[in-house]
Amino acid sequence: MLAYQEKPVKIIVPIKQVPETGNVKMDPQTGTMIRSGAAAVVNPLDLYAIEAALRLRERHGGSVTVVSMGPPAAIKAIREAIAMGCDGGVLVSDRKFAGSDTWATSYTLAAAIRWMGGSDLIVAGERATDGDTAQVGPGLAAWLDVPLATYVAHITHASEAGISVERLTEEGYQQVELALPALLTVVKEIATVRLPTLRGKKRARQTEVPLLTAADLDLDGARLGLKGSPTKVVKIARPKVARGGERVAVNGDPAAAVDALIAFLEQRQLVTGGRQ
């Protein structure tokens, strides 16, 4: 087993390397992403988790460590996180993990976090921009048996005993208090993400990133990778966008056009009492 150094207050941020979505192309035949040529980056939504963790560290001290499961090239994502200011990172990489669904991924990551000696707080992104499931964060909380708050928009208070957060819900915000250790998944509203610095980048290049394989972790071999994944992808299809809509020709008077639009919206109960 590799040695891992501990610091007193520990925050762990699980991150994922994803294809850069700025200019991703889809194969219209198979409905899958054309990965050749697409650069890989830290899942953009994980950056908010890193930012939230760094801000907690700035206020309360301690350390922020990232952990990622992926191919050896995913070490780049860990170095990017260190360049932003994280103290270190751990890469979990083994062919045996290939094809893991969210269940197998969270199972493996939970073992890695135990290997790291556990943590006081885990901060995860809302979801990854490629798989879009938002399941690995909650899955981790279940495997580690720690309380979970998803869609966290604000951290209002944090102490050794617990953490108070506001969750973003469809109606507004829900205030939740959690005992530590706990796991949060955060939304964009939590903070504006900082840029990596040159100093951080140079430090990241020199930081040793432990590489964990299946042999390093306490794992049940039957629960790993594609074999251990209960999710089976049957078919990937591109949804057809069928925007019906109706075109209403409005001639001449702008006031009449506005009236027509309001009538249209009122008829569908999309606006009420708008007219004075």
Added chain:
Amino acid sequence: MKSHTQATVYNAVTPAVIEELIGLLGASNVLLEHERIEAYAHDETSAEEYGHMPEVVVTPVDANQVAAVVKLANRTGIPITPRGAGSGLSGGAVPVFGGILLSVEKMNRVIEIDYDNMVVVAESGIVTNEINALVAEKGLFYAGYPMSLETCFLGGNIAENAGGGKAIKYGVTGRYIQGLELVTPTGEIVWLGGKLAKDVSGYDLKQLVIGSEGTLGIVTKAIVRLIGLPTARADLLVLFEGPKEAIDMVPVIMAHGIVPTSIEFMDQLSVQTSCRYLNESLAYQDAGAMLLIEVDGTSAEQVEADLIAVGDLCEEHGAIEVYVAEDHNTMERVWSVRRNIAEAFKVYSPVQSLEDIVVPIAAIPDVIPELQRISTAYGMQIPCYGHAGDGNLHATLVKDPQMSMDSWRENQDKALRDLYAVTRRLGGKISGEHGIGIKRKAYLGELIDPVELGLMRAIKRAWDPANIMNPGKIFDLA
């Protein structure tokens, strides 16, 4: 809208002329309705200040039709104004004497992609950026693009010899135009240059046309040189205490041996206004100025090494912070601050004068205190940003929303004369990439050597004896 007096008197577009134009081009290529031709009355400069309605807009589909219209204009004494996408910044495409506005918008075909000679031959109405989309898969690109690349046309870029954010490494439009088809001001069609790397067979008329702002003819086709597409790029956003520290850095970087693709300068006012507009909370509060530096290349390792070398250099010279942007999202984030400066100031005050001065690189530090002095003296904000790597600064005079329009006009004129005098004293010129057009015409005469101006007028008279080709631009003949 202003009137533009000139000794030449032009004839109006009569119903008979319209009839003839329809005969030459077909009715669908001759626009007369006010609502339709209104959009052709201005470019990106203020419509109120510089705009002027054309009498008729024509959209010919090939060089023969263009030539026929030009011959008609010569015969009838009607001025003709060529126009690309209308994204110009000096009023070059504004039909200041009315007459015929000739838009190349329907000449937008790619004639040939010649990979053996590494060129694309295209018509002048093609959107410049489309060229890159066509050749990217072959690992090639056209490097002479300006900032408005999503909209501007190749023909307009050639007319203005447009530059842009990557000029320090890649140069401007003229470097990549190997040949062009021109309809002369007398209506002849001629090819200048060719698919040639070298050509000294007589005067370089092709380069004379490039940047002539449509006064020496209408470009209908061009041979565009392609180069290898860089496969890796990365940015540094560097914060400095003040503009002097930032600007002093530019010659240091240039002398170091790595040629960045861009060194963009942004002063505090520019950064803060743009960040507020974008709701961007970069740690700009402590910074008096920023540089946005881009390096590119064909290997990620080399780009990273260059990035670190330039970054180290900035840190050695007192940078407060050096941020790195190496992925698409982060690079877009830092560039959007630079790209949105002009837009952000329009929210504060839509009345402004976007300037385009260019000075020797070593003189850039001397410009900044002068801008501050001028800003105070004439009661206006002058955010300063631009292509610091090539000495081309877009200092922008922004009207205080409280100031009356009359005071603004008076102060703007004084401030511009002051700014241009400073520019000349530093060995600079009043336009680096936007052109003179009508916006700077009144100032050029005082700043240019009379011998040089005389030569330019002689060329114009020789090429365009009837003075019908984009008259009223750059200089008056009288």
